[in-house]
Amino acid sequence: MSRSAKEWSSPQNALAYLNVADDLPHRSEGESVLIDHLSENTRRVLDLGTGDGRLIRLIKANRPYIEAVALDVSPTMLKSARDHFAGDSKVSIVKHDLSQPLPDLGYFDAVVSSFAIHHLKHERKHDLYEEIYDIINPTGVFCNLEHVASPSVELHVRFLKAIGYTPEKEDRANRLLPMEIQLSWLRDIGFVEVDCYWKWLEMALLIGYKA
Numbered sequence: 023m024s025r026s027a028k029e030w031s032s033p034q035n036a037l038a039y040l041n042v043a044d045d046l047p048h049r050s051e052g053e054s055v056l057i058d059h060l061s062e063n064t065r066r067v068l069d070l071g072t073g074d075g076r077l078i079r080l081i082k083a084n085r086p087y088i089e090a091v092a093l094d095v096s097p098t099m100l101k102s103a104r105d106h107f108a109g110d111s112k113v114s115i116v117k118h119d120l121s122q123p124l125p126d127l128g129y130f131d132a133v134v135s136s137f138a139i140h141h142l143k144h145e146r147k148h149d150l151y152e153e154i155y156d157i158i159n160p161t162g163v164f165c166n167l168e169h170v171a172s173p174s175v176e177l178h179v180r181f182l183k184a185i186g187y188t189p190e191k192e193d194r195a196n197r198l199l200p201m202e203i204q205l206s207w208l209r210d211i212g213f214v215e216v217d218c219y220w221k222w223l224e225m226a227l228l229i230g231y232k233a
């Protein structure tokens with residue numbers, strides 16, 4: 023089991039995050055920009071590291087007809103997602119450790135993720151971006167609302183302070199990588215219109231289109 027899978031499989035860690043998830047400053051701005059960039063033709067969505075399914079719930083608030091796959095490794099998160107989507111046959115819940123290649127889930131109009139991929143090793147992030155490219159439909163999009171690295175220790179500490187954390191309290195599973203590196207990876211893989219579409223300190227929305 024990967025380090026991040028182990029950390030997040032602890033019910034304590036998962037519940038600690040869920041308890042403060044709504045308090046993360048500015049996250050709703052990033053989420054709303056993400057949702058703005060899902061085209062009206064979006065029918066099938068994959069959410070990587072879905073947690074309790076927060077992003078899918080936000081997307082489905084305006085588009086209840088969407089079919090979604092909610093993927094995570096943490097039993098606590100998966101249970102919470104199952105509870106949230108009980109009775110919604112259009113949402114499937116999948117247990118998977120993202121440190122391993124994606125299982126066969128079919129093709130998607132949008133692959134989304136929020137604050138999850140930064141837990142993976144850098145090489146795995148890159149390979150995952152390639153796998154994502156391969157499963158996006160020709161006019162689809164990848165939207166990653168992500169925790170990225172600060173350019174300096176001072177800015178990192180400023181970010182932690184702004185979200186009510188200290189370096190001691192920081193998530194030990196974090197493996198932060200500068201946004202610019204990830205944008206250039208996405209371009210090299212073949213995504214187009216790649217950019218940071220929204221950012222506040224270490225929270226950045228990276229988007230790339232298949233075509």
Ligand SMILES: C[S@@+](CC[C@H](N)C(=O)[O-])C[C@H]1O[C@@H](n2cnc3c(N)ncnc32)[C@H](O)[C@@H]1O
Pocket residue numbers: 024026027030031039043070071072073074075076077093094095096099118119120121135136137138139141
């Ligand atoms: C900070 S939470 C974000 C949850 C949700 N996306 C949200 O925005 O509220 C990070 C999520 O990534 C998941 N995660 C961490 N490492 C993972 C891994 N190796 N494979 C699959 N999911 C992982 C955790 O279980 C957790 O649900």
